[in-house]
Amino acid sequence: MAGLMKTKRGFYIARTHLPRGAHPCEIKIPLGTTDYKTALIRKLDVEAKAKEIKTGIKFSFIWEHQDLEVKIVHFTLKDATDKYIKARTAEHISKNTISIIQDALNHLQRVLRPSFPIETVGIEHIDAFKSSSHSNNYSKATVNIRLRTIKTFLIWLKERSLIKEVPKIKMLPVPTQIRYLSNKQFDAICDHVSPYLRRVFHFYRETGCRLSEPLFAEIDGNFLNITAEHAKGRRQRDVYLTAELMDILLEFKRMTHLSGDLHPGRNGNPYGMHIVRDSHEIKYYSREFKKAALSCGIKARFHDLRHTAALRSYLNTRDIYAVARLLGHASVSTTQIYANFDLKRLEQDFPDLVGELGKKPGISQLAGVV
Numbered sequence: 001m002a003g004l005m006k007t008k009r010g011f012y013i014a015r016t017h018l019p020r021g022a023h024p025c026e027i028k029i030p031l032g033t034t035d036y037k038t039a040l041i042r043k044l045d046v047e048a049k050a051k052e053i054k055t056g057i058k059f060s061f062i063w064e065h066q067d068l069e070v071k072i073v074h075f076t077l078k079d080a081t082d083k084y085i086k087a088r089t090a091e092h093i094s095k096n097t098i099s100i101i102q103d104a105l106n107h108l109q110r111v112l113r114p115s116f117p118i119e120t121v122g123i124e125h126i127d128a129f130k131s132s133s134h135s136n137n138y139s140k141a142t143v144n145i146r147l148r149t150i151k152t153f154l155i156w157l158k159e160r161s162l163i164k165e166v167p168k169i170k171m172l173p174v175p176t177q178i179r180y181l182s183n184k185q186f187d188a189i190c191d192h193v194s195p196y197l198r199r200v201f202h203f204y205r206e207t208g209c210r211l212s213e214p215l216f217a218e219i220d221g222n223f224l225n226i227t228a229e230h231a232k233g234r235r236q237r238d239v240y241l242t243a244e245l246m247d248i249l250l251e252f253k254r255m256t257h258l259s260g261d262l263h264p265g266r267n268g269n270p271y272g273m274h275i276v277r278d279s280h281e282i283k284y285y286s287r288e289f290k291k292a293a294l295s296c297g298i299k300a301r302f303h304d305l306r307h308t309a310a311l312r313s314y315l316n317t318r319d320i321y322a323v324a325r326l327l328g329h330a331s332v333s334t335t336q337i338y339a340n341f342d343l344k345r346l347e348q349d350f351p352d353l354v355g356e357l358g359k360k361p362g363i364s365q366l367a368g369v370v
Contacts, residue, residue, distance in 0.1 A: 081153075180310075
């Protein structure tokens with residue numbers, strides 16, 4: 001409930017009281033009138049926004065400007081989030097990326113509240129976000145992904161003059177760890193899966209593709225063309241395919257669908273749409289890989305096949321630039337970490353490459369050729 005007070009000049013002001021102990025203890029909203037009845041009507045407009053006013057949001061009421069509606073002077077976190085999600089969706093970025101953005105900003109809203117005035121965000125609020133993440137036992141990698149998302153979000157707001165400054169956001173220190181699979185480990189995992197999955201895992205180990213990239217990529221002669229639109233780094237690359245890898249890819253595309261893909265009912269009824277059930281959903285492969293790895297006592301992720309492809313490429317070519325092209329890295333500095341591995345150790349882990357070095361071009365040598 002807002003109160004009324006009259007100034008010495010006869011103008012009325014609405015007083016919105018803040019919780020006990022708050023400083024200041026009240027917020028005063030000029031009503032721009034000396035008429036008591038008009039002031040009472042305008043006070044009702046202030047009372048309708050009392051909850052938001054108490055959280056720090058400022059409004060420009062209709063008697064203060066020529067428009068016929070109340071305007072928010074301060075953008076709320078929820079308003080900013082909705083605007084950002086809408087803009088990024090219009091850029092046609094992947095649904096997975098949108099989901100990552102949504103998760104990060106939803107978490108930020110839980111920490112600060114949806115009505116938080118976004119222009120007041122500071123380093124103390126980022127610290128509160130980190131503290132909340134720690135109490136929820138999120139991994140450092142997950143927290144850093146969300147921090148990078150929040151930083152990009154705030155930069156986007158600053159570029160549109162919705163906030164004045166972007167607080168300096170420091171990532172959590174995470175030791176760089178590259179895990180790969182030796183031939184012995186890879187064979188052990190493949191012994192626990194079907195022949196089809198064995199071929200699929202071989203394809204990923206040789207090409208270094210991310211999980212969903214082959215499903216979106218186009219075949220161009222002997223190359224798999226991964227467009228910038230469907231590459232994580234927004235960088236187009238071509239991956240050379242041998243006849244064996246080409247056969248695996250064609251089988252993979254035939255046997256795989258995205259979650260939620262639809263097709264006409266089996267009876268041909270155009271209205272009988274249902275989710276595809278006669279092929280594997282893309283995440284099936286990562287689940288089966290992890291399950292097979294655990295069954296033989298190996299701690300591994302599907303993404304480790306990409307690291308393995310990179311190290312096999314480096315051992316085979318001794319050319320870090322070839323590895324960068326294979327992985328689609330925009331800068332070779334990102335790829336440089338693979339050059340830190342001991343070559344003797346790699347030769348021990350990949351004996352199939354030892355006798356072949358310098359004799360003929362392998363998959364890794366030809367990957368990334370344009």
